Amino acid sequence: MIEPTQTVSDRPHRTQTERRQATRQALVEAALLRIQAGENFDTLSLRSLSKAAGVVPAAFYRHFDSLEDLGMALMDDSFRALRAMLRDARRRDPKEAIPASISSLTEHVQANRPHFAFIAQARSSGSPRLRATYHAEIRLIVSELATDLARFPHMSKWSAADLQMVSSLIVNSMISTTEAILETRENDVAGRTAIAKTAEHQLRLVMIGVPQWRSATATEDPA
Amino acid sequence: MIEPTQTVSDRPHRTQTERRQATRQALVEAALLRIQAGENFDTLSLRSLSKAAGVVPAAFYRHFDSLEDLGMALMDDSFRALRAMLRDARRRDPKEAIPASISSLTEHVQANRPHFAFIAQARSSGSPRLRATYHAEIRLIVSELATDLARFPHMSKWSAADLQMVSSLIVNSMISTTEAILETRENDVAGRTAIAKTAEHQLRLVMIGVPQWRSATATEDPA
DNA sequence: GAAGATAGTGAACACTCGTACACACAGTGA
DNA sequence: TCACTGTGTGTACGAGTGTTCACTATCTTC
Numbered sequence: 001m002i003e004p005t006q007t008v009s010d011r012p013h014r015t016q017t018e019r020r021q022a023t024r025q026a027l028v029e030a031a032l033l034r035i036q037a038g039e040n041f042d043t044l045s046l047r048s049l050s051k052a053a054g055v056v057p058a059a060f061y062r063h064f065d066s067l068e069d070l071g072m073a074l075m076d077d078s079f080r081a082l083r084a085m086l087r088d089a090r091r092r093d094p095k096e097a098i099p100a101s102i103s104s105l106t107e108h109v110q111a112n113r114p115h116f117a118f119i120a121q122a123r124s125s126g127s128p129r130l131r132a133t134y135h136a137e138i139r140l141i142v143s144e145l146a147t148d149l150a151r152f153p154h155m156s157k158w159s160a161a162d163l164q165m166v167s168s169l170i171v172n173s174m175i176s177t178t179e180a181i182l183e184t185r186e187n188d189v190a191g192r193t194a195i196a197k198t199a200e201h202q203l204r205l206v207m208i209g210v211p212q213w214r215s216a217t218a219t220e221d222p223a
Numbered sequence: 224m225i226e227p228t229q230t231v232s233d234r235p236h237r238t239q240t241e242r243r244q245a246t247r248q249a250l251v252e253a254a255l256l257r258i259q260a261g262e263n264f265d266t267l268s269l270r271s272l273s274k275a276a277g278v279v280p281a282a283f284y285r286h287f288d289s290l291e292d293l294g295m296a297l298m299d300d301s302f303r304a305l306r307a308m309l310r311d312a313r314r315r316d317p318k319e320a321i322p323a324s325i326s327s328l329t330e331h332v333q334a335n336r337p338h339f340a341f342i343a344q345a346r347s348s349g350s351p352r353l354r355a356t357y358h359a360e361i362r363l364i365v366s367e368l369a370t371d372l373a374r375f376p377h378m379s380k381w382s383a384a385d386l387q388m389v390s391s392l393i394v395n396s397m398i399s400t401t402e403a404i405l406e407t408r409e410n411d412v413a414g415r416t417a418i419a420k421t422a423e424h425q426l427r428l429v430m431i432g433v434p435q436w437r438s439a440t441a442t443e444d445p446a
Numbered sequence: 447g448a449a450g451a452t453a454g455t456g457a458a459c460a461c462t463c464g465t466a467c468a469c470a471c472a473g474t475g476a
Numbered sequence: 477t478c479a480c481t482g483t484g485t486g487t488a489c490g491a492g493t494g495t496t497c498a499c500t501a502t503c504t505t506c
Contacts, residue, residue, distance in 0.1 A: 016503050020453065040349035042263045046494060057494080059454050066494090117347075123402070124344050126263035135406070162424070169396060169425045176395040179346070183358070201385070202392045209432035239473050243483065269464065280464080282484050289464090448506085455500070462493070470485070476478085 024063045026053035032114035041071060042126040071130050078115035079137050098203045106196050109181045117182050142167045154211045173202050247286045249276035255337035264294060265349040291350050301338035302360050321426045329419050332404045340405050365390045377434045396425050
């Protein structure tokens with residue numbers, strides 16, 4: 001069932017640009033709402049989104065060339081939210097980097113469920129463009145984390161490849177944690193704290209191995 | 224464009240059950256082909272699959288109640304392939320468990336690309352039934368790995384929660400590795416060996432931390 | 447206040463979609 | 477051989493799809 005969202009056009013805005021931004025936002029939010037409800041972005045239709053936004057199908061083209069174009073706009077918004085989370089995580093106490101990062105993650109995911117759900121879907125979207133953007137962004141995040149890690153005492157001398165290796169392990173773990181959080185029901189706080197606890201332990205376990213990494217495997221690559 | 228696959232009905236089979244199985248298989252394989260080509264299962268249509276299988280749309284219902292029903296059948300096939308991989312990995316030399324598991328993974332994924340791609344899609348499918356099945360199967364695999372790990376010397380005394388924690392970390396890493404392999408082009412052997420190498424290092428790193436796990440964190444939980 | 451730009455309208459187009467039903471026709475078992 | 481069963485056919489229906497185009501109404505600029 002499509003909920004009869006209140007229209008945008010019937011409450012007139014003063015300026016034209018305000019009006020424009022309002023319907024554009026209504027289209028974007030209609031998409032996010034459906035995604036949060038469990039629908040896949042690939043199955044959304046231009047018509048149904050327009051109807052939910054209180055606008056006629058043809059009006060869609062005043063704002064986006066196609067559904068994929070709207071998807072790209074959604075990607076921008078969603079990765080902006082993700083980057084805000086990363087900035088927040090970095091700002092916190094580096095002595096408690098692990099629990100700080102985890103709680104930053106859970107808070108931001110919880111506060112931006114539909115955006116993170118959209119990102120999760122983009123990973124294996126039917127649109128090559130969305131998929132490519134997703135992977136490019138993730139790769140960037142992995143690299144940024146790698147340079148962060150290089151500042152840690154035990155890893156300052158690590159090779160770029162090893163840094164990337166640890167970094168991607170951590171990012172993958174965080175992505176899985178994110179998806180686990182998204183699967184919890186809105187009111188299941190206990191479930192989310194359990195997930196956070198597990199994620200914290202996983203990060204700890206990984207970091208325990210770090211100090212002995214190359215010494216333990218030095219035999220394999222004499223370079 | 225939909226490729227004009229050769230029909231099934233025009234080359235008559237002797238027995239009726241043979242004929243039945245042939246078209247059923249043609250429907251399933253049409254779906255796998257589209258998935259391998261990068262399409263999302265959620266966007267497949269009953270009509271296009273029927274056409275690709277060389278059969279009229281109504282005939283679809285002789286084999287499946289709905290597209291979701293076909294999806295469930297695909298899940299069976301795909302997780303059968305996944306379990307075969309796990310059995311294969313377990314059969315190999317436990318002294319070299321890590322490289323053995325990784326090469327088993329890469330081989331099986333490469334040999335069953337569409338099935339693994341379908342599983343990857345199921346993770347955030349629009350169909351709640353497919354999603355639920357996916358997560359149930361993965362949870363099962365995590366638990367099985369946990370009991371396997373309990374047989375390792377350092378982990379025999381571990382709590383169930385800790386075993387699950389390590390196990391899910393490993394499984395998540397393997398899932399990410401799988402998806403990375405699926406993104407490589409068919410002829411990019413070098414790319415896949417690089418991915419395998421990284422995955423191997425990640426598993427090693429995790430296992431390095433294992434012997435010191437609880438001793439390193441014993442302060443937090445005095446139970 | 448007139449002239450111009452533009453967000454949103456409404457109708458029409460040429461599809462594709464899932465589903466239904468009577469029907470044909472080939473293997474099956476007596 | 478004959479009636480039975482069941483796979484696949486052909487056609488039709490209603491609904492939903494993306495896209496187009498001339499239009500209206502409103503805000504903007506002079």
